[in-house]
Amino acid sequence: MSCMFACxxxxxxxxxxxxxxxxxxxxxxxxxxxxxxxxxxEEPSCEAACPTGALVKRKDGGVILNSSKCIGCGNCLRACPIGAVMWDYEMNKPIICVHCGYCTNYCPYGVLILAR
Structure with missing residues (x-):
């Protein structure tokens, strides 16, 4: 779980x-x-489900959250087929990996990699 703490x-x-x-x-x-x-x-279902355009498709796949546009509806959470949209209950907004690779530095087993 060290990767989770790092994130x-x-x-x-x-x-x-x-x-x-x-x-x-x-x-x-x-x-x-x-x-x-x-x-x-490549075609993020979370982005398609967002009614305000708060999720913007990244060039290399995935999405970036524009927090100021997010209304906390949770559509993105329900739309992700693998359950990879986590939820920030304090802010009432999604948490989605930005593919920064920070977690890979803290995986003691070398399981995580960031492919570009």
Whole structure:
């Protein structure tokens, strides 16, 4: 979970509440873990679901949030087919990976990479 803590630190947070990546067990050490993070869709369903244009498609896939346009409707959260839109309950806005690669520096197992 060090990658999750690293991601939250991007926002100056010490916990996991602002992490754009989620790692969870799929059955203990024997079965492994799953990582849920934005895969940088070429045609992001979260962007299409946003009624205000708050999500803007990135050149290399995925989206960037224009927070001032976001009304907190949650359409993007429900539209993501892999559940990679996390939610900031304090701000009532989505948290979506910006593909900065910061988390990759904190994965002790080398599982995470940032492909460009």
């Amino acid at each position: 939250s630190r991007r926002f100056g947070e010490g916990g996991l509440a602002k992490s754009a990546i989620h790692v969870s067990s799929i059955g203990g050490v024997e079965r492994g873990y799953k990582v849920v993070v934005c895969r940088g869709c």
